[in-house]
Each structure stands twice: as structure tokens, then as C-alpha cells.
Amino acid sequence: xxxxxxxxxxxxxxxxxxxxxxxxxxxxxxxxxxxxxxxxxxxxxxxxxxxxxxxxxxxxxxxxxxxxxxxxxxxxxxxxxxxxxxxxxxxxxxxxxxxxxxxxxxxxxxxxxxxxxxxxxxxxxxxxxxxxxxxxxxxxxxxxxxxxxxxxxxxxxxxxxxxxxxxxxxxxxxxxxxxxxxxxxxxxxxxxxxxxxxxxxxxxxxxxxxxxxxxxxxxxxxxxxxxxxx
Amino acid sequence: xxxxxxxxxxxxxxxxxxxxxxxxxxxxxxxxxxxxxxxxxxxxxxxxxxxxxxxxxxxxxxxxxxxxxxxxxxxxxxxxxxxxxxxxxxxxxxxxxxxxxxxxxxxxxxxxxxxxxxxxxxxxxxxxxxxxxxxxxxxxxxxxxxxxxxxxxxxxxxxxxxxxxxxxxxxxxxxxxxxxxxxxxxxxxxxxxxxxxxxxxxxxxxxxxxxxxxxxxxxxxxxxxxxxxxxxxxxxxxxxxxxxxxxxxxxxxxxxxxxxxxxxxxxxxxxxxxxxxxxxxxxxxxxxxxxxxxxxxxxxxxxxxxxxxxxxxxxxxxxxxxxxxxxxxxxxxxxxxxxxxxxxxxxxxxxxxxxxxxxxxxxxxxxxxxxxxxxxxxxxxxxxxxxxxxxxxxxxxxxxxxxxxxxxxxxxxxxxxxxxxxxxxxxxxxxxxxxxxxxxxxxxxxxxxxxxxxxxxxxxxxxxxxxxxxxxx
Numbered sequence: 001x002x003x004x005x006x007x008x009x010x011x012x013x014x015x016x017x018x019x020x021x022x023x024x025x026x027x028x029x030x031x032x033x034x035x036x037x038x039x040x041x042x043x044x045x046x047x048x049x050x051x052x053x054x055x056x057x058x059x060x061x062x063x064x065x066x067x068x069x070x071x072x073x074x075x076x077x078x079x080x081x082x083x084x085x086x087x088x089x090x091x092x093x094x095x096x097x098x099x100x101x102x103x104x105x106x107x108x109x110x111x112x113x114x115x116x117x118x119x120x121x122x123x124x125x126x127x128x129x130x131x132x133x134x135x136x137x138x139x140x141x142x143x144x145x146x147x148x149x150x151x152x153x154x155x156x157x158x159x160x161x162x163x164x165x166x167x168x169x170x171x172x173x174x175x176x177x178x179x180x181x182x183x184x185x186x187x188x189x190x191x192x193x194x195x196x197x198x199x200x201x202x203x204x205x206x207x208x209x210x211x212x213x214x215x216x217x218x219x220x221x222x223x224x225x226x227x228x229x230x
Numbered sequence: 231x232x233x234x235x236x237x238x239x240x241x242x243x244x245x246x247x248x249x250x251x252x253x254x255x256x257x258x259x260x261x262x263x264x265x266x267x268x269x270x271x272x273x274x275x276x277x278x279x280x281x282x283x284x285x286x287x288x289x290x291x292x293x294x295x296x297x298x299x300x301x302x303x304x305x306x307x308x309x310x311x312x313x314x315x316x317x318x319x320x321x322x323x324x325x326x327x328x329x330x331x332x333x334x335x336x337x338x339x340x341x342x343x344x345x346x347x348x349x350x351x352x353x354x355x356x357x358x359x360x361x362x363x364x365x366x367x368x369x370x371x372x373x374x375x376x377x378x379x380x381x382x383x384x385x386x387x388x389x390x391x392x393x394x395x396x397x398x399x400x401x402x403x404x405x406x407x408x409x410x411x412x413x414x415x416x417x418x419x420x421x422x423x424x425x426x427x428x429x430x431x432x433x434x435x436x437x438x439x440x441x442x443x444x445x446x447x448x449x450x451x452x453x454x455x456x457x458x459x460x461x462x463x464x465x466x467x468x469x470x471x472x473x474x475x476x477x478x479x480x481x482x483x484x485x486x487x488x489x490x491x492x493x494x495x496x497x498x499x500x501x502x503x504x505x506x507x508x509x510x511x512x513x514x515x516x517x518x519x520x521x522x523x524x525x526x527x528x529x530x531x532x533x534x535x536x537x538x539x540x541x542x543x544x545x546x547x548x549x550x551x552x553x554x555x556x557x558x559x560x561x562x563x564x565x566x567x568x569x570x571x572x573x574x575x576x577x578x579x580x581x582x583x584x585x586x587x588x589x590x591x592x593x594x595x596x597x598x599x600x601x602x603x604x605x606x607x608x609x610x611x612x613x614x615x616x617x618x619x620x621x622x623x624x625x626x627x628x629x630x631x632x633x634x635x636x637x638x639x640x641x642x643x644x645x646x647x648x649x650x651x652x653x654x655x656x657x658x659x660x661x662x663x664x665x666x667x668x669x670x671x672x673x674x675x676x677x678x679x680x681x682x683x684x685x686x687x688x689x690x691x692x693x694x695x696x697x698x699x700x701x702x703x
Contacts, residue, residue, distance in 0.1 A: 058684035058701025062638040078582070085639075089700060090601040090613035092636035104618060105599040106589065117589060124585040126578050179683025209677045209685050209702045210635035211655050 028155055031067020038189060038199040039173070044068055045193065047153040048172035049146050053162045053190070057085055059179035060205035064187075065157060066096055068129060072155075073102040077128025080121045081105045083114060085133055102128075115141055119148040122156055130156045139168055146170045165190060183211055232335035232344075232386055234351065235373035236315070237363045238328050240268035241307050242297060248359045249468035249483040256471070258297045259284055267299060295471055301327070306467065314358070314490075316460050317497055318350055323370070323455040329377065331370050331455055335386075348384045367391055370455055371447040375403060388449075395447060396422025403447075409440050421447075464494055464557040473512065473549035477541035480509075480553055484537060487555050488530035500560040501526030505533065507540075507555050511548040519544060524590065524618065525583030526561045532584065539591040586618055607663040608671045609640065609699060634659050635677065637687040637700030644697035647688055651678035658690075677702070 008014055027042035036043055044050055054061055072079055079102055081088055090100050106121075108114045114134060121130050122145070137160070149156045158171070165176055174190040174197075183206040189199045238244070242258050247270065255273035257266050266282045276291045288294055304327050312322050312330055321333035334347050341347045348364065355362050365382025367373030372395055376382045379402045381394055398421045400410055413436070418424055424432075424444060433441040445451035468483035495501060503526055509517040521540055527533065589598055599615040606612045634656075657676030664671045672692040679685055687700035 056682060056684055057639055057703050058637075058680075058686060060685070060703065062703035066638075076578075086701065087613070087615075087640045087642055088601060089609075089636060089638055089640040090603040092638045093601070094603045095636060096638075100602050101600065103601055104586075105601060105615065106593070107597050107599075108593060113593060117593065120585060120588055124581055126582040126585060183679060183685060208635075209637075209655060211677070 026153070028068055028071060030064070031071075032064075032203050034201045034203060035064075035187060038187075038201045039192060040195055044155045044157070045172045046155055047150050048156075048193070049142065049149055049170070050155065050157045050173040050175070051169060051171045052157060052159050052175050052177055053165050054159065054177040055162050059177060060183075060185040060203070060208055061159065061177055062088075063205050063208045064177070064185065064203065065129075065131065066098070068155065069093075069098050070096065072128035073099045075128060077102065078126050079103050079128060080130045080132075082118055082121070082130060082132035083108060083134070084131070111135070111137075111141075115144065118145055118156075122148040122152040122154055124152065127152060127154045130154060131159065132156070133159050139170070143170050146172075182206065183209070231333060231368070233367050233370045233373040234319075234332045234334045234347070235325075235365050235367065235370070235377040235382075236311070236330045236332070236351070236355075237365075237374070237377040237380075238308075238311065238330075239361060239363060240270065241311070241328060241360070242299070242304060243268055243270045244360050245307055246297060246469050246471055248486065250470050250472065250474075250479075254293055254295060255291050256295045256297065257287060258299055260299055263296075263298065297471070303467075303469075304328075306465075310466065311360070312458055313460050313494075314354065315351070316458075318347075318354065321455075321457045324458055325374065329374060331373065333455075334366070344386055345384055367395075369447060369449040370453055371443070372449070375447060378402065378404075392425075392448070393422075396420060396425060400424070403443075405440055405443065406437075409436050412436060462560070464491055465554065466490060466556075467552060467554035469552040470550065473551055475546065475549045477538075477546060480541065480550060481534070481538065483553060484555070485530070485534055488533050488537075491533070491555070491557065492528055492530040495528040495560075498560065499563050501528045501563050502557050502560055503527065504559045505537075505555060505557055507537070507553065509546070509550045510552045510554075512551050514548045517544075517547060521591065522587075522595070523583065524586040525580070526563065527583070527587075528563070532587075536587055536591045539588065543592055607661055608669070609636075609661070609675075610671075611664075611669070613640070635702075637685075638703040639701040641699055641701075644689070644699045647686075647696035647698055649681065651686070651688065652681045653679040655679070655685075661689075675699070 026046045027044055028046060029043040030036055030039070052061055052064070069079055079098075081103065084105070088103065088105070093103065094100055106117055108117050118130065118132055121127050137158075145156070162176060165174070169191070171191070172193045176188040176190050178186040178188070180186050180202055182204070185203045185205050187201050187203065189197050191197050240258065243256050246256065255276055255278065256270040257273050257278060258268040259265065260267055264284055266278060266280055266284060266287050269278050269280060273291060273294065278287045278290055278294070284296070308324060308326060308328070308330070312324055315330060315332060316322055319332035319334065319337060321336070323331040325331060334344070337347050338344055341350060344366070351364065363377050363380045363382060365373050365377035366384060366386065367376055368388045368391055372391055375398060376391070376394060379398055381398065383390070383394065385391065400413055400419060400421065403421050405413070413424060425448065429441055429445070432444070442451060446453040466487040468487065470483075474480055503523045505521040507519040507521065509519070511517070519540055521533070521536055523532075523536065586598065595617055598618050600618050602614050602616065604612055604614050655677040658674035660674050662672045673689040675687060675689045677685065678688050685702035686698045687702065688696055688698050690696050
């Protein structure tokens, strides 16, 4: 390398892409070391939007957020579930150690109500985490939500469909979630602040259904195998 | 004893004028719609006087806005005035339709002299944009006569009061018409001249009632007044001269009422969590709105914000002619807890109530739910959703460990399994329960992975087929 180039590299004013910014905005750890490493040792950004893009539920998307939920509930902050696609199952949450008193389920009818509710939740100091299933969102609306989340310093996770990965989004973190072969979850980082995207990692989430990697099946075969599985 | 009398010469007008900012002359006419009873300053300026015929008045001011007298409404209004005056004086007596007595000799030490009492009452009147003529008297009747004549002075001197009373013309003394005429024929024109007549002759020649009235004014005959006590509720009403078509127009009146509510609640050291709002329409049934906050509240500002949301959600069906706000539920005020020593930490409890009230005002009470596990073996009955309650925020959840794995997502109704799962993991877990309440469940549950990669909680029902009941999210 030429001398002048070396000289330039030592200049603090030159930003070097391969070095992530250490002093990034505050964040909550995801609870998964593998993912934290890929996110520059930070985790879910606070005061910014995060997006999880997935095709269908039941691939471990809630378990990805579960350590965060446990943290937030333990701090006595409220977790809002905004328009979830199904009912969050209280016995399972209680088993996972999430205090059900801190969970609030909100159902809205139209998108104006949805945005208004989400904004209000984000701006309140009682909120620790907002999980929202928005359906369709215009980029303009996401920007509005981004501003609201900046005001509140909470973690906000939007669960959206994977085909919306094409759409531009001002969210600070975008994760693409794809189910793996062995009950695991493949995560592609589509966007993150302060560094290059494109990292991938895989989280083993078989334990969410009590499945051990060592014994792949413990089903007691019954009469249903004779007459077909349906 | 010393009495303060407040005479409201045009209470109904004041009431209407402060709920809606209007320009122009206003007058109250009697029930028959013939004669003018009360006039506002603008009307007075145009030459309209009480007692004038309505036709004459309309000739003087064609744009005159006319209000019809409503006795019940006037009585309610007077009681409203007594309510706020009760904060300043303990012994109050109503004198329908236009006046109030307050016993003030016991208040002199509290306020530091009569002028201070006088000033306090005048200031309170000015804050409420009310016109009232004040007068002090050593007897209730003396105070009343002086106030009605507008000759009240801030003095406790009995001689001075009697002199002022003596100067009043006979018409102002409120005698019956017949006696008044007879006294006039005797050549008597002022009260002082009647005071000088011998009592026995007065009773014999005129009437014992007239003597009683004179003695009550002078203080030689007792005239006890029973004290009035405020009922334990809050009710305020605003009437609009021009019908209000948009919710925005109601907010102006609501703001004033809510400020008074806040004052009232502060004075009682109480909070409330329920407001009832009644909107009257001209041709339609009245609209009733109920506003509930999730926690005790007293600040006008937060009530107004919530009401604004509520009115946004419920557009007016028809123009509003009057609104009334009432509060019947009062809660004792709790000292703020959980703050640090200097009190500069944010009160999260309060922030929670603010947020929940806001969301409920816009989305409806049912839109917000809290979940809790319940002791039942049937998966669909093993949880409950309840409307959020402030008291339940720190409840204990029952222990549910020891059960096999449960999914984080539960489908509201089981979904038929369309294709055979790719892999089976665990099962069966047989759940058979509910024979006691008719909701029989007899199923074998498995955990299986579908070909799409989703982990599902599937079951085979004893009667027919395979269903997905949850997702391991």
C-alpha cells in the first residue's frame, strides 16, 4: 500500500466500512449470542423501528423476541401486542417466565387507528416493547412511526411479510426470517445502522417445542399411520 | 349576626353568555312571551328595560335574541352558584329565584375583616363572569332589600345600614300592593318614615304581616334561616343560543365546566373516573356519552383530551342546543406513591393510566385486553382475556409448570390440517376433559413440523379429522 494511502487511513475523518461504530445508539440484547455478534454486539435498537420479515408464523419468531420480553417484563415495563394474527397463549408465556400482567393486547379496526395507537404506545414512558403486525404500511407511515419511536426510546418490532423486503423502509434494523430444516431459524440481516448488512446466522430453536437435537422423534406410532395421516 | 346577600339580576343571561361567545343583545321574556324580564348590558344600551313589552323591545332592537324563562333551570342555576359559594361560607341559604344569603360575621376572623370577605366574593364572581349585587345587613331581610336595590355597602355598622335602608323608596321594600298604595296615600314615601310609625297602629291599620316584615328588616323580630348543604354530586350545564354543529364548538363550554370540576374536586380532595355527558338536540333524542378513565383523575386538561378523542369517535348526530356534564362517582384521593425522595422521577403509574385511558377513549373499552392463564386442561379454556383493570396489575399468576410444551400462538378456532406433516416430534398428549360443562374435549395432541417449516401443535379429535391448534412461534 502506498504511503499516502496509509497516511489517509490513519486520519480519523475517513470512515472505514469494515469497522462498526462502537458507540451506536442504545440497544437491548437479543439474548442470543450468535445474533448479537452479527449485530455488532448490540441487539435490538432502542428508540428505533425494527422489522422482522417472515412468510408465516410458527417458525420461531416469538422465541426470537422472548428473551427481550422476559427482560422488559422483569423491568416492570409494559409489552403491547398490536393486532397479533393469533392469540398469544398465556400458559406458554407464563411458562417462559413472562409476567402476564405486563402484557396488553390491543386490537384496532382500521389503519388510522393502528398508527395512532402505535404512536401513542411508543411515546409513553410505561412502554418497554411494542410488537405490531401492521399488514400493509406505506413508507410514509413507517417514517411517522420511526419518529414516534425516537421520541419514546422503546423497542418496536414490526412483523411484516417477506415480500415487503423489496420495499424501502426507514427502520433501523431489518431481519429476514426463514425457517430452517432442523426447527432452526435462519436470519438474514437486510439492514442495520452503522455497518454493512448482509450477515447471516442460524439460531437453533428446537427447544421451543421441547425437542432435543439428540432424539429427533419421540412419537408413539398409532393407528393413524395405517389409515393415512389425514 | 351579619348577612351577605347576593342578588343575581340576570343569572340566566350570564349563564348563556359564558357558554358561547356572542355579540348582540339578549333578553329573557316571561312564559307568556309578552314582557321582558331580564336584559343584558348590550340590550340595556339599546334602551330595552325590564318590564317592557316584547313588541316594543323588538321595535328597538330587531336582532334581539330572546330566551324563554324556565323556572326549573333557574333553580338549578341558583344551586350551582350556592355550590361554589359554599367553599367560602359555611352557612348559606337559598332565596329563589335570584338570590343567596351567606352568614358572614363568623367569617371575619378567617378572612381578616369584612372588606376581605367582600373582595373574595367579588373576585369569585368576576372569575365566573357573573353579575351580582352584594349587600351586607344585620338581618337577612335588610341585606336582601339593600342588595335588590343595588345600594349595598361594605359596612357592619347597624346604624349605617338602617339609614341606608330608610332611604329606600317604599316600592323597593317588597310590601304587597294594597298596603303600598295605602302608605302612599298617607303621604309616606320612604322606609324610614314607616319605621317611625308606632308598631301597634301599623298592625291594626294596615296588616300584621306588614309589621312582621318591617320588624324582620329592623331586627326586632327573629328571622331564622336554615342552612343549605350541597348535594354530593357535580352537575353543570351549558345552554347555547346558537345551535352547535361541530364538536369543536362544545369544547369551549366543556373547558370551562371541566375547570370548575377540577376546582371542585381539588376542594373536596377527591378524584373521579367517570364523567357523564348529555347532549340535547332540538328534534332528536339526547345523546349520552360516558367517559371512563382507567384511574382516578381530577385534571381538567386530561379530561378535555379524552373528551376530545371521544367526540372525534362519536360525531354529533344533530346540532346541540345544550350540554350537561355530571359526576356522581367520587373516589378518595390517594397520595402519590413510588416516587423517589425528590419526586422528580416520572410517575409510571400515572403515565400508565393516561395511556390506557387515551387508548380506551378512542378504540373502545374492549379493544384493550390483558391475558392470564387459567387452571383448565382444555387448551382453549386455559387462558382468559379481561378488560384491563388498574387493580390487577400486580396479581399473582398461577403456577403452570409441569405441563408439556405449549405453543406461544393459539388459533382462535382449530384449523383443519390440509396436508400430512413433514415430521412428527412428540406425542400423543391426550387431553380429555370438559364432560362436566358440555364443552367436551377428547383429543390427542402432537407437535409436528409442516412442509413449510412451521412447527405446529396439531391434534386428532376423537370424532373426526386432524386440526392445527397452535403455532410454536
